[in-house]
Amino acid sequence: MLLAQQLTRLVDKLLKVEPLYAHCDVPCGIYDPHTAQLAAKTVYTMVKKMTELPAPGASAAEQLGHRNTIVRMATTKEDHARICKQELLILWTDYFKPEHLGLFPELHETFWKAAKLCSANKQQVDLAKAQEMVDAVNKIADWFQKAEAAKKK
Amino acid sequence: MCRYRLMRVQGASMSPTLHDGDLVLVDTQAYRVTTPQVGELIAARPAALAGKAVVKRVTAVSEAGWMLRGDNPSESLDSRGFGPVTREQLLGAVCCRLWPLKRPAVSC
Numbered sequence: 001m002l003l004a005q006q007l008t009r010l011v012d013k014l015l016k017v018e019p020l021y022a023h024c025d026v027p028c029g030i031y032d033p034h035t036a037q038l039a040a041k042t043v044y045t046m047v048k049k050m051t052e053l054p055a056p057g058a059s060a061a062e063q064l065g066h067r068n069t070i071v072r073m074a075t076t077k078e079d080h081a082r083i084c085k086q087e088l089l090i091l092w093t094d095y096f097k098p099e100h101l102g103l104f105p106e107l108h109e110t111f112w113k114a115a116k117l118c119s120a121n122k123q124q125v126d127l128a129k130a131q132e133m134v135d136a137v138n139k140i141a142d143w144f145q146k147a148e149a150a151k152k153k
Numbered sequence: 154m155c156r157y158r159l160m161r162v163q164g165a166s167m168s169p170t171l172h173d174g175d176l177v178l179v180d181t182q183a184y185r186v187t188t189p190q191v192g193e194l195i196a197a198r199p200a201a202l203a204g205k206a207v208v209k210r211v212t213a214v215s216e217a218g219w220m221l222r223g224d225n226p227s228e229s230l231d232s233r234g235f236g237p238v239t240r241e242q243l244l245g246a247v248c249c250r251l252w253p254l255k256r257p258a259v260s261c
Contacts, residue, residue: 008161008174012161017160017161017176018158018159018160018161018206019161019163019206020160020162020163020179020196020206021163021164021202021205021207021208022162022166022167022168022171022173022208022209
């Protein structure tokens with residue numbers, strides 16, 4: 001150990017300095033797939049709204065209004081697809097453990113595909129893709145509940 | 154009990170504001186009368202962390218409590234993980250950095 005580190009430890013001990021954690025890996029053990037589900041549902045709704053939005057009239061004001069609505073919907077879709085992917089990655093890398101592979105052998109494949117669907121839904125306006133994403137996230141949420149139930153047994 | 158408490162930052166979730174190893178002063182009486190506002194740096198003991206104290210920034214205030222985030226989201230465990238922090242879990246305001254001296258102090 002470096003002298004400076006030893007000195008710091010000594011000072012902290014003498015002055016009763018308490019650690020103040022700014023960690024990424026303090027295991028709080030609190031996880032919830034709900035945020036991912038909500039985000040996936042939002043993406044689906046935005047895609048549906050975008051595809052069903054009636055074409056604007058010929059006037060400049062209507063054209064502008066239509067563009068504005070589309071941009072707002074696309075922004076919401078983009079944001080929630082990002083949130084969904086981020087939440088999935090937290091569940092994948094932090095919540096699920098190697099022992100869960102016994103229960104769910106397709107775990108990695110499913111997460112990988114679900115994360116890719118989040119990206120696909122950013123790029124495209126495709127209702128079938130959005131539905132696939134919702135289904136994939138629901139499947140993961142179901143596994144999460146099963147894993148939680150197995151923990152309590 | 155002394156109003157000000159010396160605490161040593163551990164981890165990188167508050168980078169670039171606070172670094173691993175920084176020594177900070179926490180004012181434990183800061184929120185006796187007022188409450189933490191969005192943007193402030195606070196120390197708290199979230200129930201989920203079994204007594205451990207964390208330093209985070211307040212990002213939102215709701216009826217359920219204060220939502221906290223690290224300044225470095227990719228390196229941070231925060232209210233996304235442990236939920237809103239209640240009044241009883243608040244430890245105090247991080248009012249200044251005492252060490253290292255070479256970097257500017259955190260503003261109150």
